[in-house]
Amino acid sequence: MAALGHVRETYWEGCGADRRKYVKRFRGLVRAIPTRKQEARARHLNVPVSTLSNYWSGRRVPRAKALSAMYQALCRSLAKDEMPVSLCELEQLRSSAAKVSRDVKAASNVSSRMPLAGPETPALLSVPGSGAVPAPRPAADLRNVPSGIVGQTLEALNQAQAAGNRRGVLGISWSASKAMTTEELCATVSALDEGGSVDLAEAVLLGGRERSQADSMRLALALIAAGQTSYAELVMRSALPPELL
Structure with a gap:
C-alpha cells in the first residue's frame, strides 16, 4: 500500500492478460466506494484489508461466492445505475482469470x-x-x-x-x-x-x-x-x- 492511504496501481508479477482484465474491472468496482483508503474499502466490503490487497493486485482471485458477497455489499449503498460493472460480467471475467495457473515458484x-x-x-x-x-x-x-x-x-x-x-x-x-x-x-x-x-x-x-x-x-x-x-x-x-x- 502506498503512502497517504493510496494504493499501488501495479499488478502482481504473475498476472496474465485474462487476470489483468478481470482485476481492472474489479478495481473499478472497488473505486465506486466513496473513499480512497483501502482499509475503509475493506470494511465496506466485509473483507480483511490484506485480502482486498491481494485481490487488488491480482495475486488472488476470489471465489464466486466471495465476489458475489462483495458485490452485494456494495449494492446496498449504491444505486443500480451507479454500479460500474454488472455482477454477470465480473463473474465471467473472474472465471477466466481463475483459470490462470498460479506460479509454481510462488x-x-x-x-x-x-x-x-x-x-x-x-x-x-x-x-x-x-x-x-x-x-x-x-x-x-x-x-x-x-x-x-x-x-x-x-x-x-x-x-x-x-x-x-x-x-x-x-x-x-x-x-x-x-x-x-x-x-x-x-x-x-x-x-x-x-x-x-x-x-x-x-x-x-x-x-x-x-x-x-x-x-x-x-x-x-x-x-x-x-x-x-x-x-x-x-x-x-x-x-x-x-x-x-
Missing part, C-alpha cells in the same frame, strides 16, 4: 520480499521425520508438541516472517510439509489464508513439491473439500511435469 516470492537473515539468526528447528532447518528461535520446537503441530507451525512461521528470517520461513515450510498429515496441512493452509498470509500458505504447500503425484492428488482433493480450490490448483500444477504446464 514460494520464492516470500524470499523476494524479505531480507536474508543476518548472523543473529537463531539455530535450528527440527520437526518429526525431517532434518534440522533454520528457525526464528529455539522455543518454537515442533518435536515437543506432536499433537499441536499446526499451532506450533503457524507460530513459527509468523515469528520467522516478522523477524525477516526468510531462511526460517522456507525451512519451516519444507520441514512441516514433510511431517504433517494431509489434514494438518489443510488446517495450516486454511488458517494462514484466513489471516491473509497467502505467501506463507503457498510456501507450506510448495515446500513439499517433491511429494508423489498420488500424495499431491490426495492433498488437492482435501483442499477442494475444505473450499480451498485455488490452493488445490497450486498443488496439482506443481506436481505436473513442466512439459504439461
Whole structure:
C-alpha cells in the first residue's frame, strides 16, 4: 500500500492478460466506494484489508461466492445505475482469470520480499521425520508438541516472517510439509489464508513439491473439500511435469 492511504496501481508479477482484465474491472468496482483508503474499502466490503490487497493486485482471485458477497455489499449503498460493472460480467471475467495457473515458484516470492537473515539468526528447528532447518528461535520446537503441530507451525512461521528470517520461513515450510498429515496441512493452509498470509500458505504447500503425484492428488482433493480450490490448483500444477504446464 502506498503512502497517504493510496494504493499501488501495479499488478502482481504473475498476472496474465485474462487476470489483468478481470482485476481492472474489479478495481473499478472497488473505486465506486466513496473513499480512497483501502482499509475503509475493506470494511465496506466485509473483507480483511490484506485480502482486498491481494485481490487488488491480482495475486488472488476470489471465489464466486466471495465476489458475489462483495458485490452485494456494495449494492446496498449504491444505486443500480451507479454500479460500474454488472455482477454477470465480473463473474465471467473472474472465471477466466481463475483459470490462470498460479506460479509454481510462488514460494520464492516470500524470499523476494524479505531480507536474508543476518548472523543473529537463531539455530535450528527440527520437526518429526525431517532434518534440522533454520528457525526464528529455539522455543518454537515442533518435536515437543506432536499433537499441536499446526499451532506450533503457524507460530513459527509468523515469528520467522516478522523477524525477516526468510531462511526460517522456507525451512519451516519444507520441514512441516514433510511431517504433517494431509489434514494438518489443510488446517495450516486454511488458517494462514484466513489471516491473509497467502505467501506463507503457498510456501507450506510448495515446500513439499517433491511429494508423489498420488500424495499431491490426495492433498488437492482435501483442499477442494475444505473450499480451498485455488490452493488445490497450486498443488496439482506443481506436481505436473513442466512439459504439461
